[in-house]
Amino acid sequence: MLVARTVGNCPSCGGEQCFGNVLIEHDHILRGCGRCSYKSYYPLPLLPRKKVLYLDQNFFSAAFRNKIDPTKGQPKIIELMERIKYLAASQALTVPLSSVHESETRQWERRKEALDFLKITSRGHEFEREYKLERIQVLKTFRSWLENLNSAYIVDQKEALSEKVHEWDGYVFVDVESDRVSGLEELARKVSSAENLVALFDEWRNESSTFHEDFLGELEGQAKIYLRAHFEWFKAAAQGDMGALLSTPIIEHMRQQLPKKTNLESGLLVCRNFFKSEHFAKVPLHSITCRTHATLKHEVMLGAYVQRDKALVKLRGYYTDLDHIAHYAPYCDAIAIDNAMAELMKKPSVALSENYAVKVFSLNTADDFHAWLDEIEASITDEHHEALLAAYG
Numbered sequence: 432m433l434v435a436r437t438v439g440n441c442p443s444c445g446g447e448q449c450f451g452n453v454l455i456e457h458d459h460i461l462r463g464c465g466r467c468s469y470k471s472y473y474p475l476p477l478l479p480r481k482k483v484l485y486l487d488q489n490f491f492s493a494a495f496r497n498k499i500d501p502t503k504g505q506p507k508i509i510e511l512m513e514r515i516k517y518l519a520a521s522q523a524l525t526v527p528l529s530s531v532h533e534s535e536t537r538q539w540e541r542r543k544e545a546l547d548f549l550k551i552t553s554r555g556h557e558f559e560r561e562y563k564l565e566r567i568q569v570l571k572t573f574r575s576w577l578e579n580l581n582s583a584y585i586v587d588q589k590e591a592l593s594e595k596v597h598e599w600d601g602y603v604f605v606d607v608e609s610d611r612v613s614g615l616e617e618l619a620r621k622v623s624s625a626e627n628l629v630a631l632f633d634e635w636r637n638e639s640s641t642f643h644e645d646f647l648g649e650l651e652g653q654a655k656i657y658l659r660a661h662f663e664w665f666k667a668a669a670q671g672d673m674g675a676l677l678s679t680p681i682i683e684h685m686r687q688q689l690p691k692k693t694n695l696e697s698g699l700l701v702c703r704n705f706f707k708s709e710h711f712a713k714v715p716l717h718s719i720t721c722r723t724h725a726t727l728k729h730e731v732m733l734g735a736y737v738q739r740d741k742a743l744v745k746l747r748g749y750y751t752d753l754d755h756i757a758h759y760a761p762y763c764d765a766i767a768i769d770n771a772m773a774e775l776m777k778k779p780s781v782a783l784s785e786n787y788a789v790k791v792f793s794l795n796t797a798d799d800f801h802a803w804l805d806e807i808e809a810s811i812t813d814e815h816h817e818a819l820l821a822a823y824g
C-alpha cells in the first residue's frame with residue numbers, strides 16, 4: 432500500500448517505519464504497510480460542521496506576497512491568514528475557492544506558486560461554479576413561484592458546496608483549475624469597469640429616483656439580459672448554429688419547467704411575469720447585486736465619492752468583489768472582504784449579515800474577525816485534537 436504518512440513499524444511483518452496512514456475516509460483512517468498486505472482502521476470522531484469562510488482575493492494576495500517576500504504583505508492580514516490556515520488544517524474551518532480566485536491569481540507574479548498556495552489554504556475545496564449557482568437559484572425560485580409558495584428563498588448550503596467539505600480532509604487535494612482570460616486582460620477589464628462606473632456618478636447626482644425604484648430598475652435590467660440571451664440563442668439555433676446549443680440560456684431551463692403543451696409565446700409571457708414577481712426579487716444573487724447597485728447610487732446621490740481619483744481606487748474591484756459576495760456570501764458563516772465593500776454590505780438597504788446570517792469582516796474589523804476565530808478555536812475538543820494528531824501528525 433502507498434503510505435501517505437508513516438506512523439511506525441508494521442505490527443504484522445515487523446518492517447521498520449513502513450506502516451502508516453494510507454487514506455482518510457469519512458469516519459476512519461485506513462492504515463497499511465508499505466511492504467506487506469497488513470491493514471487496520473483507526474476510527475475518527477464525527478466532526479462538527481465546519482465553519483465556512485469566504486476570503487476574497489485581497490487576503491490571499493497579501494498573504495502570498497508575504498510568503499514570497501516576508502517584508503511585504505499587510506501584517507494584520509498575515510496574522511489572520513496564519514490562524515485561518517491553522518483552523519482549516521484543524522478541520523474546524525473551511526475556506527473554499529471559487530473560479531474568481533483562479534482568474535484573480537492570474538494578475539499575480541509567480542502564478543504557478545500562487546495557485547499551489549491557494550490549493551494548500553483551501554485544501555482543495557471549491558464552491559460551485561457561478562453560472563451553475565445562478566441557474567440553481569433562479570430555477571428553484573421559479574418553481575416556488577409557479578407553485579404559489581412563499582417568496583422567501585431558503586438557502587441550502589448544498590447548492591454551493593459539497594457536503595464533503597464537512598468531513599475529514601484527505602491527503603490529496605484536488606487540483607485547482609487554471610483557465611481562460613490572461614491576468615493583464617483581467618486587470619484592464621477591472622480598471623475600465625471602474626472608470627465606466629465612476630463616469631455615471633455625475634448623472635446620478637442629478638437624479639431624484641427612490642431607492643426602491645432603482646432597485647426595481649436593476650432587477651428589470653437583469654430580466655432584460657435573460658430575455659436578450661434567450662432571443663440570441665433562439666435565433667442562432669434557428670440558423671443551425673450548433674455551437675449556440677451547447678450553452679442553454681436560463682429562460683430555456685425555465686420553459687422546461689412548464690407543462691409540455693405550453694407554446695413559446697405563452698412560455699415567455701410566464702417568464703416575464705416571474706421576472707416582475709416578489710420571488711424573483713428575492714433570488715439571493717440578484718437581490719444582493721441589485722440592492723448594492725441601488726445603494727451605491729444613493730450614496731453617490733447623497734454626496735459620497737465626490738473625488739474621482741479616490742473613487743476609482745476605492746471602487747476598482749467593485750464589480751468583481753460584488754460578484755463574489757452575491758454568489759457565495761449566503762452560503763457562508765463569514766466573509767472577509769475589503770473595507771469599502773464591507774461598508775456597503777453593512778448599509779441598511781443591503782444588510783447582508785441580517786438577511787443571510789453571514790458575518791462580514793474586513794481589516795477595519797480585524798478584532799471582531801479574531802474574536803470569531805477564537806470561538807472556533809475554543810470549540811475544538813481534546814478528542815478532536817487527538818484525532819488530528821493521528822490523521823495529520
Ligand SMILES: [Zn+2]
Nearest residue numbers: 441444464467
Ligand atoms: Zn508489513
